[in-house]
């Protein structure tokens with residue numbers, strides 16, 4: 001349903017001149033979106049702490065704790081996040097299949113896994 005609505009919006013008339021604008025020329029603030037998955041950091045844990053996503057998925061962590069957390073790849077497979085304060089987010093797009101284990105470098109007992117396939 002989301003995709004259909006999006007397509008309809010892209011083909012609407014230009015509001016300023018009334019001319020139909022081709023979808024490719026439509027102004028967009030964001031690049032085409034890959035599927036996104038959300039992980040919340042809450043009570044010193046990643047929720048969900050394990051998820052399986054298709055290749056190309058953008059995974060977004062959001063810190064819901066009052067404490068800072070740092071997303072760190074266990075195998076240095078992706079860049080380490082800055083220290084996330086409350087409500088801060090960090091996103092990684094996974095373009096290769098694999099198993100990505102990560103942890104919080106401040107609280108190493110906080111661990112999670114993302115399986116990309």
Ligand SMILES: [Cu+2]
Nearest residue numbers: 069104106107
């Ligand atoms: Cu932490």
